[in-house]
Amino acid sequence: MDGKTELIQSLSLCPLFRGVDATAIKRLFSEIRYTVRSYKKGNYVIMRGDTYNRLHILLKGQVAAQMQGNTGKIVTVETLRAPDILASAILFSPDPSIPVSVYTVFDSEILTLSKQELIRLFRTEPSVLEAYLEDMGSKVAILSEKFRLSHFSTIKEKVAGFLLDQASKQKSETLRLPYTKETLAEIFGVTRPALSRVFSQMETEGHFRSRGRKVRIEKDSLMSVLDEAN
Amino acid sequence: MDGKTELIQSLSLCPLFRGVDATAIKRLFSEIRYTVRSYKKGNYVIMRGDTYNRLHILLKGQVAAQMQGNTGKIVTVETLRAPDILASAILFSPDPSIPVSVYTVFDSEILTLSKQELIRLFRTEPSVLEAYLEDMGSKVAILSEKFRLSHFSTIKEKVAGFLLDQASKQKSETLRLPYTKETLAEIFGVTRPALSRVFSQMETEGHFRSRGRKVRIEKDSLMSVLDEAN
Numbered sequence: 001m002d003g004k005t006e007l008i009q010s011l012s013l014c015p016l017f018r019g020v021d022a023t024a025i026k027r028l029f030s031e032i033r034y035t036v037r038s039y040k041k042g043n044y045v046i047m048r049g050d051t052y053n054r055l056h057i058l059l060k061g062q063v064a065a066q067m068q069g070n071t072g073k074i075v076t077v078e079t080l081r082a083p084d085i086l087a088s089a090i091l092f093s094p095d096p097s098i099p100v101s102v103y104t105v106f107d108s109e110i111l112t113l114s115k116q117e118l119i120r121l122f123r124t125e126p127s128v129l130e131a132y133l134e135d136m137g138s139k140v141a142i143l144s145e146k147f148r149l150s151h152f153s154t155i156k157e158k159v160a161g162f163l164l165d166q167a168s169k170q171k172s173e174t175l176r177l178p179y180t181k182e183t184l185a186e187i188f189g190v191t192r193p194a195l196s197r198v199f200s201q202m203e204t205e206g207h208f209r210s211r212g213r214k215v216r217i218e219k220d221s222l223m224s225v226l227d228e229a230n
Numbered sequence: 231m232d233g234k235t236e237l238i239q240s241l242s243l244c245p246l247f248r249g250v251d252a253t254a255i256k257r258l259f260s261e262i263r264y265t266v267r268s269y270k271k272g273n274y275v276i277m278r279g280d281t282y283n284r285l286h287i288l289l290k291g292q293v294a295a296q297m298q299g300n301t302g303k304i305v306t307v308e309t310l311r312a313p314d315i316l317a318s319a320i321l322f323s324p325d326p327s328i329p330v331s332v333y334t335v336f337d338s339e340i341l342t343l344s345k346q347e348l349i350r351l352f353r354t355e356p357s358v359l360e361a362y363l364e365d366m367g368s369k370v371a372i373l374s375e376k377f378r379l380s381h382f383s384t385i386k387e388k389v390a391g392f393l394l395d396q397a398s399k400q401k402s403e404t405l406r407l408p409y410t411k412e413t414l415a416e417i418f419g420v421t422r423p424a425l426s427r428v429f430s431q432m433e434t435e436g437h438f439r440s441r442g443r444k445v446r447i448e449k450d451s452l453m454s455v456l457d458e459a460n
Binding site: 090094141 | 278321322329363366376380
């Protein structure tokens, strides 16, 4: 398998191109300018404060994004596995200096293309645009929830606050979780296993019953979780 | 002036169409399907929990977005003056149920168009797409900062945390504020006058000196603001 075939294969697995078949991806990438670079494990791809003016698509490998807290402590805020796109929103932010450093956890390969070329891609293939907008929309939704729940101190309170809000929005005590467990873990700022533990514990305690993404809440019981917090 | 001319005039002042001249806007809106509705002051345009599947463009008037806190208290989270777009990110979110209710503060006129028509608009006029992406990018940037600063309790601490972070990103103690004062007020969750008061007070206390968007920070002095907080 040559480099080009491998590239197309990686791209066709990337969420950004989920609506586009391999032939169309091949045609798209014969028409735009892009570069591909390989990085050995443990190298920095992007340094915090850099101007982020090219979209980075992780073709192979795994990267981690690090942030520096105000106390100077460095924390990993996100891990991305190939294939995926990096910092979709920052590319179009009024402050394009990237708040995180990105380094390779394993040997990785990254394709980059300019904003202008990306916009050409959007025009040629509207489903790529829709996938990009959804990626950004999803980031806004996650951040809004994180911010809204930030005044709760424990995961249990955050889960209670989230479920009560969903029940109110969905106007029913039987609700459908609008996010995957991965996204919920991100919203609550915990790992997936930690979230599962809290969910099981709360279910055992009778705060709600769930089956897949369907949840039947016990409203008074969840309210009492929040009352105890105050 | 007829209704159509007035419509084009409102749209040409809307941030979404800042790169498009009136003639082009007229042509664009003769090719897509949209509806325009008038609302008397004090009416609800959108109810919390509704599925937001059409972009709303406020042509005339003023609207306010309300949210219900977990304690049941209703708070106004944002006020929008015409012409502007509503909830750009939610339109493409995986959870399209809108978290706010929107009501008219004055008599208003709102144009709506479907996601599909919006995407057609993006394809015909790339500068509209760029403006939309920037609007979303800016929301992500604001929310990220709000979340990052949410563990600080006072505005003074938030300002100190923000300026120290910018200095670190810009690798200099003389930095340029990447946002307007309006956006900064939104990030810190205060009104513009309240932000100006805190800025003046902190400047008088010697934490930094500023001129327009240029700020020279006194690093140790700002760090002491955060130290006191812990």
